[in-house]
Structure formats: structure tokens, C-alpha cells
Amino acid sequence: MSAGAGRNLGWEDARQVAHAAGKAMPYQMVPLADALGQTLAEPVTALQEIPHYASSAMDGWAVSGPPPWTFVHPPVEDPRRLNAPHSDSGTVALEPGQATFILTGGTVPANTTGILRTEHGQVRGDILNRNDLARADEPAPGEHIRPAGEEAASGSTAIPAGVILNPAQIALAAVCGHDTLAVLRAPRVSLLMTGDEVIEAGLPQPGQVRDTFGPQLPAFVAMLGGHVDVAGRASDDFDDVVHAISAEATDAASLARASGDVLITTGGTGGSSADHIRRALAALEAELIIDGIAMRPGHPTLLARLPDGRFLVGLPGNPLAAMMAMLTVAGPLIAGLRGAPLPPLRQVLSGADFEPLPGRSRLVPYRNEGGRAQPSTHQRSGMLRGLAMAHGVMVVPSAGCATDQPMQAIDLPWPTPQ
Ligand SMILES: Nc1nc2c(c(=O)[nH]1)N[C@H]1C(S)=C(S)[C@@H](COP(=O)(O)OP(=O)(O)OC[C@H]3O[C@@H](n4cnc5c(N)ncnc54)[C@H](O)[C@@H]3O)O[C@H]1N2
Numbered sequence: 001m002s003a004g005a006g007r008n009l010g011w012e013d014a015r016q017v018a019h020a021a022g023k024a025m026p027y028q029m030v031p032l033a034d035a036l037g038q039t040l041a042e043p044v045t046a047l048q049e050i051p052h053y054a055s056s057a058m059d060g061w062a063v064s065g066p067p068p069w070t071f072v073h074p075p076v077e078d079p080r081r082l083n084a085p086h087s088d089s090g091t092v093a094l095e096p097g098q099a100t101f102i103l104t105g106g107t108v109p110a111n112t113t114g115i116l117r118t119e120h121g122q123v124r125g126d127i128l129n130r131n132d133l134a135r136a137d138e139p140a141p142g143e144h145i146r147p148a149g150e151e152a153a154s155g156s157t158a159i160p161a162g163v164i165l166n167p168a169q170i171a172l173a174a175v176c177g178h179d180t181l182a183v184l185r186a187p188r189v190s191l192l193m194t195g196d197e198v199i200e201a202g203l204p205q206p207g208q209v210r211d212t213f214g215p216q217l218p219a220f221v222a223m224l225g226g227h228v229d230v231a232g233r234a235s236d237d238f239d240d241v242v243h244a245i246s247a248e249a250t251d252a253a254s255l256a257r258a259s260g261d262v263l264i265t266t267g268g269t270g271g272s273s274a275d276h277i278r279r280a281l282a283a284l285e286a287e288l289i290i291d292g293i294a295m296r297p298g299h300p301t302l303l304a305r306l307p308d309g310r311f312l313v314g315l316p317g318n319p320l321a322a323m324m325a326m327l328t329v330a331g332p333l334i335a336g337l338r339g340a341p342l343p344p345l346r347q348v349l350s351g352a353d354f355e356p357l358p359g360r361s362r363l364v365p366y367r368n369e370g371g372r373a374q375p376s377t378h379q380r381s382g383m384l385r386g387l388a389m390a391h392g393v394m395v396v397p398s399a400g401c402a403t404d405q406p407m408q409a410i411d412l413p414w415p416t417p418q
């Protein structure tokens, strides 16, 4: 283990170091339907002009010049009752004084000056005229025609690389003619939970605790942009912990762990004889990138690179401390690995005075009340009620702050409660 690297880093430095450590991974091609939420690795260009042909924006008639109009196709009283392909309407070029039926999306014939919508025309015999609802100049030149290339020229960039794809962008990529997109795959994360006192169901006895990580960390990781492949436990036995971290491929779980990008461990970051993570990292000659963070809660948080290239994020066992470590280290690391920027911070006005806390930033769950960030109650390291109802986490520097002073704050990656 490299000595002294990133020991007791400042909170902001820890975020940046974790983000910079995560170099973007190689990209892969995925079908459009699988690209949602992934980072776009290459710009999406229009493979032809968008729209790729001039079409009608209304059901009605394509007309040339002023009325009356005669038909180049057999007349139909109500074009909306037609059941013809969209390409039919564009097959015969119009002369001035001619018209043809057209549906929304139908091809516009050559020499069309505008589209007269169904509601504004009437057919008598084989003559089309405006009706009483139409304006005297209807259709104006180009009215209800969607020209080819109106939205994008062929070859132009429609979506820049680096965005996290949303439904509208997937739809646009389809319109641009793409079947697959180049995306950076979600980093593959494994979870390794320690603590012999941890039980997974029911009411714990004194000396036992209910597992707060197993039921939510996979979803939390997903909200940060990663994907949990395997979640397992190691006993509070040094050899067991070393074996699980080194992930020698002896069974399916260790094989899956070994092929991941990030291993998140919970608990065991401290110095007691039951806390094995640091000593296991030393035994495995891992490179320690962050060795403790000057924050409360969560100061024992670790980030290391294992000899096989995987990252290890060591979360403290205390539940709130672990959640703060997820936001400070796991979030930025996963963002870096998926080619996304460091998650932005917001500014809030502190709703309380904070005394100085030498050498430590305080991460304080808060609720928005009256335009201020009001510190939540119940926010000791082992408590969860404060974070459970929080709107965000305010970062109070070691110097403390006064009410109404602007503070940086972390947005929570989940929809926040009312
Ligand atoms: N002498 C010192 N003691 C401690 C220090 C210190 O600096 N000197 N730091 C404290 C702080 S701060 C933290 S945080 C913890 C770090 O503890 P570990 O990462 O070693 O975690 P554990 O000892 O395994 O557990 C701590 C606490 O969390 C509970 N825990 C563990 N896993 C779970 C789980 N899955 N669900 C719910 N709760 C869990 C565990 O039972 C302990 O109560 O060390 C302090 N001590």
C-alpha cells in the first residue's frame, strides 16, 4: 500500500480526486432502447436531412395557386377517410389550379403552394374550393408544409457526446436514422458487506444491528450511474476479507466480483482488531488513493486501486457516514468512469449558525424551509431519520458559518420527500 497518499483529504479535494481517478471506460454499441440513462460516447449526427421529405402538417389538400382547384387524382370528399400510403399524395406534380388529397405526413407534390386543411375546403363534383371557415388568402404560401431539412441538415450534429441520454434524445436519435448508439457502459460495481453483528431480517438483539446497506445500496449505486453485479458478505475474519477483496475466482460470486470495475465494502474501516479493510489493502499491496477524509461523518472513508485495476471504495459501517461517503467518493468516481462531469453542487443559505470544527467539514442533511437550508434533526453518524426526510446535504466548512451565509450543498440522487 502506498504510504500517505491522500491522507485526511479535504472534502472538496476528495470529490475531485475520486472523480479524476475514474478514467472513462471504453464504449460499446447498444440498441436505442437500451441507451436510456447511458453516457453518449460519440455525437449523434443526422444521417439524412430531418425531415427527410417535404410533408403535410394537416389532413387536407395540397393545392397550387388560387382556387378553384381541379383534382389530379379522383376527387374525395373527406381526405381523412382515405386509407392510402403517405407516399401516394406526392406522385403527380401539380399545375396552377390543381389539387390532390393529402394526409398528415403525406408527401407534398411538386409545385404545391400550400395545404388547405380539411375543415376549410369543400368539394363539389370535381371542383375544390375554400369554404366559409377559410381565410380569403388560405392557404398562404407554404402553409402547413413541413419543408425537408427544416430541423437538421444531413451530417449536422443533433446531440453532442457526453450527455446522459434522456427519452427525448433517444427519440431524436431514431429520427436521425440511428439503430444503435455508442455509449459508455455503466461501471460494474460489486458490494462486499462486513460485520458479524449484522442481521438481514427481523428485530436485532443488543449487540446486533439490522443491515441498512443490503436493501438499498444496489439502487443507490444505480442512481449514481453504476450497476451492481454482485452483493455478498464476508465474515469479520482477516483471511476471509482478504480473500473476498482479492476475488480469486473460486466461485461464481468471486468471479463476478473480480470482473467488476469497483468494489464497495461496508464497515471495517476503523482501527479495531475486527476492522480488516485497511490491513487487507496493505496485505494486497493496493494503492491507497484516499486514506480518510476531513469530514464528519464519514472520516474513515477509503478509496484504493487494487493490483488488478479495480477500485475499492471503503464505506464506514455507521449508516449515515456510509451514505455521506457514497455521495463524496462513490458518486464522483462512478461519474468519472462513465465520462460524466463531477456532479455539480448547489448553493443554499444556511438556516443555522455552526461553531467552528477544526480540521473537518460537516455534512449536514437539511430541509428547505422559508428559503433556507434548515439542518435536519437526528443526524448523528449512526442515525438515518435526518437524511431520510432531507432535501439535500449542506457542506459546512471547518470554520463554521452564520445563519444566511451561502453554503455549498449536494443534491441527493433520488426524488426528495415533500
Ligand atoms: N477509537 C476510535 N473508534 C472509532 C473511530 C475512531 O476514530 N477511533 N471512528 C468512529 C467512526 S467516525 C466511524 S464511522 C466508525 C468506523 O467504523 P468501521 O468502518 O470500522 O465500521 P464498523 O466498526 O464495522 O461499524 C461501525 C458501526 O456501524 C454498524 N454497522 C456496520 N455495518 C452495518 C450495516 N450493514 N447496517 C447497519 N449498521 C452497520 C456497526 O454495527 C457499528 O455500530 O468507527 C468509529 N469508532
Ligand code: MOO
Pocket (backbone or CB within 6 Å): 295, 296, 297, 298, 299, 300, 316, 318, 321, 381, 382
Ligand atoms: O465519521 Mo464516522 O464516519 O462519524 O461515523
